[in-house]
Amino acid sequence: MKSSKLETFAGQVVRNSIFIDKLDLSFSQFFIKSPAGGVLCIETGMRGDFPLLKENLHSANIEIESVSHVIVPHFEADEMGALPDFIAHNKNLTAYAHPICSHALADVFSVKAKPLKDEVAVTIGGESIVPIFTKHVHQWDSLVVYVPRFKALFSSDIFMRYGAVDVDSGNALQDIIASIEHSGYLPSLDHLFSALKKIRKYDIDWIFPMHGPAIQEQPAQLIDGLIEYCARNRLGETVAL
């Protein structure tokens, strides 16, 4: 069974979340109305969920045709699967991603795709964003997106948690670590450690993971806690021969 929910944060960040109960996992897509009037999407969600996404956005007065820019944090179905459906509603749409991912998006979907540069601010549809490359967390083309206007980090698969977006135990760090250990989705805590060190430099009020609840409660402390977890455990990682 699947359920969905649309919420608005900080006035202008719209999150559509789809919870798949057999996976015990939520999948979120984010939409920002930029000061210039366009709509920026971060993560498209899967193709099969597109009709529900479109309907939910319509109920929030966001028409899918107004989505003019899409950031794809890495080449994976939940991050870019519905891109053809977005393109079908707006032929002028531009996709943005890591250079490897943008090349693949242009090849597979014939979409206009632009490569992002690591930690180089860029204005997309009137919104200033900073892409932060997070190599091998959990794909080689992974990145997260910092939006200075909201001091918001769209963290893709980092800080992922099982469960629905509105179920929060109050201990995000413990739940995130449990999700990492349960899923095995990270190839290396060493890479996560490096990514978190990059992320820690930014002034963050909000973290919006693709999977799991949004985080507003002491985000810097949470990042530090996860860095400590990686530091404690990364050296114990062994490579099976």
Ligand SMILES: [Fe+2]
């Ligand atoms: Fe992923």
Ligand SMILES: [Fe+2]
């Ligand atoms: Fe994901």
